Amino acid sequence: MRGVVFQGPERVEVAEVPDPRVVEPTDAVIAVTRAGLCGSDLHPWTGTEPAAAGVVCGHEAVGRVVAVGADVRTVTPGDDVIACFTTSCGRCGPCREGLTARCVHGQLLGWAPPGRPAEGLHGAQAQLLRVPLADGTLVHRPGDISDDAAVLLADNAPTAWYAARRAEVADGARVGVIGLGAVGLCAVASCLALGASAVVAVDPVPSRRAAADRLGASTSAPDDEGLVAAGLDAVIDAAGPPSAQRLAAAMVRPGGIVSIIAVQTAEAFGISPVTAYDRNLTIRAGRAPVRAMLEEVLPAITAGSLRLPVEEVVTHPGLPLADAPEAYARFAAREDRMVKVTFAP
Numbered sequence: 307m308r309g310v311v312f313q314g315p316e317r318v319e320v321a322e323v324p325d326p327r328v329v330e331p332t333d334a335v336i337a338v339t340r341a342g343l344c345g346s347d348l349h350p351w352t353g354t355e356p357a358a359a360g361v362v363c364g365h366e367a368v369g370r371v372v373a374v375g376a377d378v379r380t381v382t383p384g385d386d387v388i389a390c391f392t393t394s395c396g397r398c399g400p401c402r403e404g405l406t407a408r409c410v411h412g413q414l415l416g417w418a419p420p421g422r423p424a425e426g427l428h429g430a431q432a433q434l435l436r437v438p439l440a441d442g443t444l445v446h447r448p449g450d451i452s453d454d455a456a457v458l459l460a461d462n463a464p465t466a467w468y469a470a471r472r473a474e475v476a477d478g479a480r481v482g483v484i485g486l487g488a489v490g491l492c493a494v495a496s497c498l499a500l501g502a503s504a505v506v507a508v509d510p511v512p513s514r515r516a517a518a519d520r521l522g523a524s525t526s527a528p529d530d531e532g533l534v535a536a537g538l539d540a541v542i543d544a545a546g547p548p549s550a551q552r553l554a555a556a557m558v559r560p561g562g563i564v565s566i567i568a569v570q571t572a573e574a575f576g577i578s579p580v581t582a583y584d585r586n587l588t589i590r591a592g593r594a595p596v597r598a599m600l601e602e603v604l605p606a607i608t609a610g611s612l613r614l615p616v617e618e619v620v621t622h623p624g625l626p627l628a629d630a631p632e633a634y635a636r637f638a639a640r641e642d643r644m645v646k647v648t649f650a651p
């Protein structure tokens with residue numbers, strides 16, 4: 307099969323690789339119909355997060371089951387499924403508590419530790435994907451949503467929902483969202499679905515602010531002096547750098563919540579202990595448990611309270627895998643009007 311293979315910083319190549327197959331009795335193999343290119347795919351690409359070369363990239367996949375192991379019970383060949391971006395068993399302590407992203411048996415799709423490619427999993431940007439712990443990791447895809455909406459359900463949309471839940475967004479809340487990429491725009495939609503009365507969306511890129519505006523947020527550039535002392539109940543950091551955390555801390559009221567959802571690669575928070583103490587802040591961070599969040603997100607979509615902002619987010623849908631090297635470079639360069647690329651393998 308063909309797949310996008312990580313070869314080192316700023317190097318991915320489209321190559322012929324062995325077809326994945328069922329290895330463990332709890333595995334499934336899916337034929338990928340859509341795979342996402344995610345902001346966190348850029349951390350190995352830029353070199354800020356070391357990763358093994360020779361591994362197929364990507365962790366966001368939807369597709370059709372083509373093979374299952376003997377112990378798989380919840381999916382069968384022919385089923386249309388969403389693969390959560392981390393595998394989870396559904397039975398360990400963290401899984402039972404809803405922290406499926408920290409399953410004791412879980413792995414991240416499309417990543418392996420540096421120099422040890424056999425210790426990780428090949429990823430989603432390929433024609434076929436092996437999914438371990440299939441019963442706990444694969445979710446049946448709602449029949450009435452598009453491929454690109456389904457890809458958002460593999461990571462970005464439930465990740466944003468988690469950020470909003472950790473920000474304790476409820477009726478009447480006034481919330482900020484910093485960073486209007488795929489997760490940030492989905493976070494705007496999530497906050498409004500959860501009852502926020504005002505969402506202040508912050509990004510330096512005008513086209514991304516315009517997208518948030520169309521979703522119902524008010525918008526600002528990060529250097530807008532009015533943001534400081536905005537007195538919001540909570541701010542979601544979907545950008546990541548310490549400067550975004552500092553801005554988030556300045557935007558919340560005393561006792562407010564900073565909900566950090568962006569992948570972290572720094573050694574220290576941008577918020578000082580003095581600031582956290584003096585303003586009685588609650589600071590939360592961590593990888594989203596997508597499998598658990600889908601238990602809330604899918605019903606919210608069905609009920610019509612959450613509308614996925616697919617048109618605003620998936621600006622480059624269904625590219626061929628052959629375009630991946632160029633797409634990674636353009637995405638890393640923060641090309642204007644490129645929020646999210648999806649591939650049609």
Ligand SMILES: [Zn+2]
Nearest residue numbers: 344346366461
């Ligand atoms: Zn992702």
Ligand SMILES: [Zn+2]
Nearest residue numbers: 395398401409
């Ligand atoms: Zn588990």
